[in-house]
Amino acid sequence: MREIDAIIDSNASKALVKELAELRIRNLLCFRELEALNNNGKFLYKHPLIRNYSERVQLETMFLEDPDRFLDEFANARENVKRYSSFLKNKKRTPEQKEKDRQNLDKHKDRKQLFIDITKQNNGN
Structure with missing residues (x-):
């Protein structure tokens, strides 16, 4: 994601912004899954x-x-x-x-x- 951030800072295109947003969404889903596993012992099955x-x-x-x-x-x-x-x-x-x-x-x-x-x-x- 850092690579994409650096590229977006210098040359923002729709495709790069979309890729960054999708990576962020996947990362948030991943953290939610891990948090649910840690708290409840079960995955949410959203990721x-x-x-x-x-x-x-x-x-x-x-x-x-x-x-x-x-x-x-x-x-x-x-x-x-x-x-x-x-x-x-x-x-x-x-x-x-x-x-x-x-x-x-x-x-x-x-x-x-x-x-x-x-x-x-x-x-x-």
Whole structure:
């Protein structure tokens, strides 16, 4: 982050400011997760790394124990990506709706990528 701060001080672009903001958000989420673990002994599952790890374990178990359900969930994830991509293109959606759609699209893209990674891992590719 210090490198980005130095660059932003000399040459502020939208991409760099966005990257700095995203890093700050991730850092705050990380500290909240660690604080919750320290105080309660449980994660909040808000930070992407922890959330995806937990979800990944569940999906890997599903892949091994119930492959049909795994494939159905994978199909649902792909459909959700298509759906929210379509919502973002819809000019009738309000900015608030589009922001929620963007968040949902990111969430479902991450989930879809988890399915792809698990499938590749278990097929030896």
